[in-house]
Every structure is written in structure tokens, then in C-alpha cells.
Amino acid sequence: MLLPVVWTVVALLAVVVLGSLAYGVAGAAGRLRREVAAFEREVRPLLTEAQATAARAAQVQQPS
Secondary structure (H helix, E strand, O other): OHHHHHHHHHHHHHHHHHHHHHHHHHHHHHHHHHHHHHHHHHHHHHHHHHHHHHHHHHHHHOOO
């Protein structure tokens, strides 16, 4: 009689623990996506400037 109750409690506890872990991982993944998007917004102008500088440097180094 007591064994099914214990297994039910263990199963419910496992579901709660796994659910909280999944919720935490999903939240962390969302935060990571937002951070990557913000980083890309910050770095995009620098990348564009570096590409323009590289193009100008290549143009200057070409023999006329």
C-alpha cells in the first residue's frame, strides 16, 4: 500500500524538478538570443567600417 504512494511522490517530484530545469534552460536560451542580437546591433557598424577601410586599402595598393 505504501509503495505506490512513494513511487507516485517520487514521480511527481521528478516531473517538478525536470520542469523547473527545462524552464530555466528555456529562459537562459531566450536571454542568450537577446544578447546575441544586441551584440550584433553594436558590432554591425564596426564591421561595415572595417570592410570599407579594407576596400579603400585594397584600392590604394592596386598598381595604376
